[in-house]
Amino acid sequence: MVPVDTTMSGNPAVVMRLVASAYAVAEKAGAIIRMVLHSGELGIVEKTGANDLQTLADRLVQQSICASLSKSFPKITIIGEEDLPEEAVKEDLIESGQSEEILQKSCPLEYSALKEEELVVWVDPLDGTKEYTEAAKCLYLSDQLTCYLISGLLDHVTVLIGIAYGGKAIAGVINQPFFNYQLGTETAEMGRTLWGMPGLGAFGFELQEVPDGRRIVTTTRSHSNKLVTDTVDAMEPHDVIRVGGAGNKIVQLVEGKASAYVFASLGTKKWDTCAPEAILHAVGGKLTDMHGSALRYDANVKHMNSAGVLATLRNHQYYASKVPQSVLQALKP
Numbered sequence: 661m662v663p664v665d666t667t668m669s670g671n672p673a674v675v676m677r678l679v680a681s682a683y684a685v686a687e688k689a690g691a692i693i694r695m696v697l698h699s700g701e702l703g704i705v706e707k708t709g710a711n712d713l714q715t716l717a718d719r720l721v722q723q724s725i726c727a728s729l730s731k732s733f734p735k736i737t738i739i740g741e742e743d744l745p746e747e748a749v750k751e752d753l754i755e756s757g758q759s760e761e762i763l764q765k766s767c768p769l770e771y772s773a774l775k776e777e778e779l780v781v782w783v784d785p786l787d788g789t790k791e792y793t794e795a796a797k798c799l800y801l802s803d804q805l806t807c808y809l810i811s812g813l814l815d816h817v818t819v820l821i822g823i824a825y826g827g828k829a830i831a832g833v834i835n836q837p838f839f840n841y842q843l844g845t846e847t848a849e850m851g852r853t854l855w856g857m858p859g860l861g862a863f864g865f866e867l868q869e870v871p872d873g874r875r876i877v878t879t880t881r882s883h884s885n886k887l888v889t890d891t892v893d894a895m896e897p898h899d900v901i902r903v904g905g906a907g908n909k910i911v912q913l914v915e916g917k918a919s920a921y922v923f924a925s926l927g928t929k930k931w932d933t934c935a936p937e938a939i940l941h942a943v944g945g946k947l948t949d950m951h952g953s954a955l956r957y958d959a960n961v962k963h964m965n966s967a968g969v970l971a972t973l974r975n976h977q978y979y980a981s982k983v984p985q986s987v988l989q990a991l992k993p
């Protein structure tokens with residue numbers, strides 16, 4: 661048992677208030693992402709190439725998250741994926757609510773005295789942008805039913821808000837804006853928010869595991885290369901799932917759809933892994949580079965995860981031991 665600070669529950673620690681705000685902000689982000697999709701005007705911009713895109717949703721959501729959090733917590737460091745011009749953020753993008761449920765939780769003792777200025781927030785306003793644009797194309801070109809049947813791509817989209825202290829991921833919030841979209845809005849609420857904190861637990865989903873002994877590897881669908889596929893094969897998987905988004909793949913791990921996320925390439929950055937790592941760690945999982953080394957989330961760290969990503973709920977050592985020597989030589993931290 662990790663000791664908790666019960667004296668703080670009526671007056672939560674800064675980090676709990678930050679997570680409570682991040683939860684509300686992530687829900688608003690999900691609503692913005694749905695709104696832009698339905699507007700039909702995605703405003704797509706190519707950044708470094710056709711597989712590195714930015715949409716109006718990425719821009720609006722980053723503005724919304726960064727402006728909302730820095731308004732409530734002016735001393736935290738916030739690092740977002742998108743490079744945006746400095747400009748005033750519209751009032752209707754600001755979210756000042758907080759999750760009551762999170763405010764009620766007692767802060768793990770080791771984090772209860774953290775100060776605002778010691779916290780770093782890593783923001784991926786929209787993870788799975790490539791899949792978001794493909795799903796949109798499909799929505800506009802075909803009838804809705806065909807689109808839903810062939811896509812499944814909307815599930816790949818998430819909003820990631822990770823909180824780091826001392827270089828470690830200590831809390832994470834993931835919003836999945838299109839969760840339940842197949843059921844339609846009348847029968848079920850669309851979208852959900854998962855969150856977690858090592859030492860406290862993870863919430864917003866039911867933890868499930870892949871049956872013992874089965875190796876199901878989840879990996880990229882839009883950023884693959886020979887090294888990536890060779891490494892997946894080296895794991896001797898019973899099954900391979902190719903989906904978009906780093907957040908989505910961690911959701912697959914904690915819901916028993918996959919046993920390892922294997923990506924032997926550069927491409928993901930600190931905002932892709934911070935929130936997912938915190939949630940995975942909260943349920944006993946592990947996220948490292950291909951060498952099995954921890955990632956760091958200090959404010960001044962290099963953004964690129966140059967040595968790839970290896971994440972598991974259980975048996976991390978097995979997967980780390982199967983990484984080919986050639987990959988270890990090619991991928992330097």
Ligand SMILES: Nc1ncnc2c1ncn2[C@@H]1O[C@H](COP(=O)(O)O)[C@@H](O)[C@H]1OP(=O)(O)O
Nearest residue numbers: 712786787788789880882883904905906927928
């Ligand atoms: N080569 C790349 N260029 C840009 N972003 C990448 C690249 N590889 C991975 N990413 C980011 O990491 C996420 C997980 O990778 P993948 O989907 O290929 O498994 C992507 O959704 C994307 O985040 P984002 O969509 O936020 O730009």
Ligand SMILES: [Mg+2]
Nearest residue numbers: 712713741789
């Ligand atoms: Mg991107």
Ligand SMILES: [Mg+2]
Nearest residue numbers: 784787788932
């Ligand atoms: Mg991303």
Ligand SMILES: [Mg+2]
Nearest residue numbers: 741784786787
């Ligand atoms: Mg993104």
